[in-house]
Amino acid sequence: MINPTPIIIRASSLSGLFDCPARWAAVHLEGRRMPSNGKATLGRAVHASTAVFDQSTIDGAGITIEEAASAAVDAIHKPDEDVLWEDDSPHDAEKIAVSLHKKYCTVIAPTQKYTAVEVKCERLDITDLSIALTGTTDRVRETDDGFSICDLKTGKAAVGSDGSVKTQGHAYQMGVYELLAEQASGVPITGAAQIIGMNTAKTDAGQRVGTGEILDARSVLVGDSESTGVLEMAAKLVHSGDFYGNPKSMLCHKSYCPVFQICKFRK
Numbered sequence: 590m591i592n593p594t595p596i597i598i599r600a601s602s603l604s605g606l607f608d609c610p611a612r613w614a615a616v617h618l619e620g621r622r623m624p625s626n627g628k629a630t631l632g633r634a635v636h637a638s639t640a641v642f643d644q645s646t647i648d649g650a651g652i653t654i655e656e657a658a659s660a661a662v663d664a665i666h667k668p669d670e671d672v673l674w675e676d677d678s679p680h681d682a683e684k685i686a687v688s689l690h691k692k693y694c695t696v697i698a699p700t701q702k703y704t705a706v707e708v709k710c711e712r713l714d715i716t717d718l719s720i721a722l723t724g725t726t727d728r729v730r731e732t733d734d735g736f737s738i739c740d741l742k743t744g745k746a747a748v749g750s751d752g753s754v755k756t757q758g759h760a761y762q763m764g765v766y767e768l769l770a771e772q773a774s775g776v777p778i779t780g781a782a783q784i785i786g787m788n789t790a791k792t793d794a795g796q797r798v799g800t801g802e803i804l805d806a807r808s809v810l811v812g813d814s815e816s817t818g819v820l821e822m823a824a825k826l827v828h829s830g831d832f833y834g835n836p837k838s839m840l841c842h843k844s845y846c847p848v849f850q851i852c853k854f855r856k
């Protein structure tokens with residue numbers, strides 16, 4: 590029996606919910622926060638500058654690649670939250686962010702026909718599951734198969750040495766972004782979801798960019814006669830109150846988990 594009071598789930602937090610429910614509850618229900626880190630700040634920087642460039646292309650505002658790059662520099666040197674840089678440095682992050690920004694603008698952006706940038710959906714209620722989804726979809730683009738969403742992902746292994754982008758494991762998050770984009774933009778999302786990967790390596794050769802696609806990402810969200818859909822699984826978990834811990838999570842670390850010092854599941 591699902592509690593009637595809806596619980597809000599951010600699209601970007603869904604994989605974290607399944608990875609370690611105890612950490613998810615600490616952050617999203619109890620409001621415990623960690624300072625940001627160098628990797629997340631670098632990712633936000635590239636998101637910020639590429640968004641400026643793509644929005645300018647849609648608007649015909651004529652902002653150059655170099656001008657848009659200043660949004661990445663600002664995001665690194667004037668972050669709007671505390672950042673623990675540890676082994677990373679703002680100097681290195683700036684160099685990588687600006688380089689990736691330029692590659693994105695020259696290699697990826699010219700191949701796209703974007704119709705919207707950073708499409709924010711305040712709330713999408715799934716009333717029968719008593720959850721509400723929220724989040725921002727990076728891009729909506731027009732393709733031969735209709736409108737589709739794009740998600741920018743930065744990381745050390747976002748793009749393989751063969752240029753391929755790993756899409757495995759991203760379907761349900763992309764599916765949620767499709768629902769949110771449809772709600773916020775009012776256009777039907779029918780094309781394959783696209784992941785735009787950008788490698789945050791220090792060398793130019795290692796800073797690969799590429800794309801990968803997921804067809805019918807939403808199919809994993811809803812169940813069928815043989816299996817439960819991901820949204821129902823998430824709803825049952827958040828309404829159960831059984832937020833068990835996963836000490837084998839990759840993010841089970843003092844830098845990433847706000848209850849690391851007090852968590853009973855690490856014993």
Ligand code: SF4
Nearest residue numbers: 834835836841846852
């Ligand atoms: S310390 Fe580890 S197991 Fe405990 S909540 Fe954090 S990530 Fe999960």
